[in-house]
Amino acid sequence: MSKCTWESESNHGRIHQSLEWLPQQLFHEVIRKRLLIDGDGAGDDRRINVLMKSFTKWCHSNFSPEEGFSQYQRMLTTLAQCEFSMGKTLLVYDMNLKEMENYEAIYADIERSITSAHEKIAECKKEIQRAKRIRKNRQEYDALARVIKQHPDRHETLKQLEALDKELQQLSHIKENVEDKLELRKKQFHVLLTTIQELQQTLENDEKMESDDTQESSMENGD
């Protein structure tokens, strides 16, 4: 058995009257349902009951034509009010259904954007890894470039090497020339010296021969 948490005096009274013959559980169930639908007792349920009562009264009682007619008008008004209320409820029901659809659509949309955001995050992570690799490569390149820059330029060094080569060639050329001249002078001096020696030799020979001649002639004279 469930407890009714609302207490509505007028409704309680009415429902109690019509249902006191029901067993306890069903009684409470019905009360709960009735209270849920129309707990305050000021609305449609009461109107329908009033309409039913007045209709039966109107059918069974003997009214004068004017009273009957006014009663009839009053019933029509009540009926119209009931219909109006019903129409309103139907509209509200439709509105709720549409709202539900709207919310479902928004929900699906949000789900989609969540998944796409996840994908974007994964993409960006990959991008970051790539960018880090690129940055590392650039840094290494820069570091090596700095070291290389410290060394002198290759063209300059080549040019210096060429100039040095040329100088070396010139100097060796000069050296060759000087050596040749030295050889030549040596040879010339050698020739000069040998000629002097030979001349000296010849002169000595001549002197010797002359002294021999005079000796021979003095020996001949002495005979």
Add this chain to the structure above:
Amino acid sequence: MGPVELLHMSVFSQSFSPCGRFLAAGNNYGEIALFSLSAALSPDASEGSQKPILNFTAHDGPVFSLLSTDTHLLSAGNGEISAWSWAELIKKVSQLFSKCMTSLEIPEINAMIINPKDNSLIVGGGDNNIHIMDMETGIFKSVLKGHTDYIHCLCFKEREEEILSGGEDGAVRIWGHTEIPLSRFQTCSGMVGQECARPQFGKWISCLATDSDWMLCGGGPSLSLWHLRSMSPTSVFPLPGCQREAVFHQDLIMSVGEGPYVSHCLHGGTVKAQIPCTPSSLNTLALNLKNTEHRVMTVGGSSHQIDVFTNFSYRAFSLSF
């Protein structure tokens, strides 16, 4: 653990589990704490989820280096390397899988990396040498000698299978493989150039990172980016303190060191941002890239708190020992 011990705690190393849901951190008391990232990052995280789910003593001395393989957590401190099974750790059982005492007396192991191609563990430490151990058998295959002072950090170039090592002597050495695996590895060593040198701090190199053609190195000298093919420094970063760890991440370079902040820098040499954190100076930075849900950066240093960054631009919360 009393308040004084908490005050003096430093976190030296971190490592994420293979599934990416747990963080292991090692401190200077020799303890390793396991934190559950999924609990700490979940929407209904509380104070309790920022505490470790498991805390055990792994070594006598500080845990300088932690490394995760697909199944195990390797921890190294003063001369010994221990392996813990991740499956066991997640079940909160801190049973030692196998302890390998190195036959050589290495005073401390500062760095460990893995060569995935031939499944070997490369260890660098206080005896100035790099030791290569085969993970299947546990035998030390070879030794790379050449540094004149202890080694701070190691790094591995996947493509060419080369090892880069930086040490207290200020040299960064590149060790390349020849065809015969056990032959003497020949090196080409690059001393850190004049532009980066900061004599007031010293010449030690404490952080190395590589990104195939590029290398970051820093420490006493300023953090600088080098192009490996030409062996020339391309950018020097104007960071005031000594940097202890640096990583490449996408297009940024993130580095931590002296100073209570994480620096974000660009390859060109500019410091883009410095994000403040709780420890007053930082020792270690780790990025959890294995798991896309728990993609965080964690930093630890001279504090018992480990800062967690979910968005790398600001500190989200802190885990504490």
